[in-house]
Amino acid sequence: MTIRLRAHHLLCMLTYVGKGYSPGFVENYDGITPRLNAGEEIEITTGPDDICAPIACDHREHCHGASVLSRDAMAARDVAALLGRDIAPGARLSLTEAYLTRLRSAFATGEIRNACAGCDWVDLCTEVAKGGFHGTRLT
Template identity: 55%
Template sequence: MTITLRAHHLLCVLTYSGKGYSPAFVRNFDSVVRRLDKREGLELVSGPDTLCAPLCAEEGDCAHCHGMSVQERDRRALRDLAPLLGDIASGSRLVLDAARVARMRCAFAQGAIRGACTDCPWHAMCTHVAASDYAGARLHQRLST
């Protein structure tokens, strides 16, 4: 089974540290991160994805996940990630190996791929995680030292 992720959630997985909208959301995010750590493939989608599932179940209609501000986050994330990941769009498939995660985390910490983070309620927390060299982040992929 393939993990589906909207573009801005590709950024969220870099700093995810066990906090979320609800206990169900956190359990689901933990499961997704474990799968990504096992290098399960992912497909970029526009609209609700694997991470959205608990919100959609709780809200019943995924209103948040279809909002214009969320769609704008995805557009900005695609734009910012293109120099690192190539020509990506909805339907693109990739695997988050350690080298790719390291490049993305470096760019994230430098602010180069944070256009999607504007006005995000998690901005300060993600900034703190990135500034601490991703200590506490649940995605464990690191380059071997």
Template identity: 55%
Template sequence: MIRLRAHHLLCLLTYVGRGYTPAFVAQYSAIVARLNAGEGAVLVEGPDDICAPMLDSGHHCREPRITTRDALAREAVAAALGQSLAPGDTIPLDGPTIARLRENFAAGTIRAACAACQWDGLCSGIAASGFSRTRLSGAPV
């Protein structure tokens, strides 16, 4: 089971193979491959499996502003999916769920957590392009 923090549910929607470091990108790409193969995901508080390569570098993964970002993302994703989400819940990342989240992301309805994120411009461009080149396809239903 892949451990994901809430704001990474948004980041996954636009992931095209770019990130902070080569190790981070390699880890992220491996996680996306596992999700695409149908491995499940569980919501966690704090650093997750995507954060792992950055934890020893003093990166922002444990900062309060990122905890706030997670709370905003969890609330928005839960509303978009019409269900509550809490740490420990499994997250369906199948094709229909990803399509629904991407529709909301493109419309801007689930992007409050993206405010002040350094990747916001890249993600906005990816959403505007119809999510072309994104790597997360979603496990078959």
């Protein structure tokens, strides 16, 4: 199978520690994380993806809002530059140990965090990164 992710979720997954918008959201995310850890292929998509599917109906305006679309564009640009590969909708990649290490290092230094500006979760993600990504579900 393939995990469908919008570009800014490539950043969110780096600091996911089991907190989210609702119990259903967390349960769903907890089901996706082992698949990411196993190296299942990721397909970049637009709009609601496999992570936000449980809240897409309740947060439809959020999932399609200008700020979220802007986050996707910024994340795609920054991650593509870092990894040296296309991160446009339809692109596919597997999360290798080398990719994860590069992403986390760049996230911790702020190099790929432009998309995080104004996000409700920015403080939590900052603390997780400062703590060396301890307790994250993505290993």
